[in-house]
Amino acid sequence: MAWWERIGARLGRRADGCAVRFPGNRDEGPSEWVLVPWLLLASGAAVDVWEGHVAPRWLAAAGLVSFVGCYPAAIFVGSASTRARRRAAILFLLPATLLASVLGAAYGGGWLTLFSLLSLATGVTVRPPVVLPALLGVVAVGVLSAMVGGHPDEVVTVAYSSLMSGAVVAIVRRLIVTVHKLHDA
DSSP: OOHHHHHHHHTTBOTTSOBOOBTTBOOOSSOGGGGGGGGGGGHHHHHHHHHTOSSSHHHHHHHHHHHHHHHHHHHHHHTSSSHHHHHHHHHHHHHHHHHHHHHHHHHOGGGGGHHHHHHHHHHHHSOTTTHHHHHHHHHHHHHHHHHHTTOGGGHHHHHHHHHHHHHHHHHHHHHHHHHHHHHHO
16 A cells, blocks of 8 residues: 555545545545635734734734634534534634634634634534524624624624525535435435
């Protein structure tokens, strides 16, 4: 077995790129790795830190790094098929919500895109029938953060992008689960 096949097998992929299916561990969709590039949405906030448009710079950087740590942790822990691991993902979603609301209210602009990332993570981790109230909660916190921070012109953008990103991920995930059930029937 070549080195790239060994790495692919560890990541759950064969050499031809197809997902490896393990008995008793049925996938509920694509790999969690497909949601990691969405962290590029936070690039506006990272540029603000890098160029010094935020004060105190070190506090904004620490908050952004903490959020960037919570996002993939929630996705990788919460996408598991066990209920206990999905509950454990809430331990990452709650600080991410707090960080997004504080950073969004304090700095506005590109920092409010953290709510789209939070909504993506919520759509992946929270399962029906709780997913819709959870997404509406993320939208409400995002809108409240924009209003409190004095950014009322971005309220519609935050609400729409947060709701749509989380809802689309949750719907696609549910569709994949339904297709798997139909395939097994």
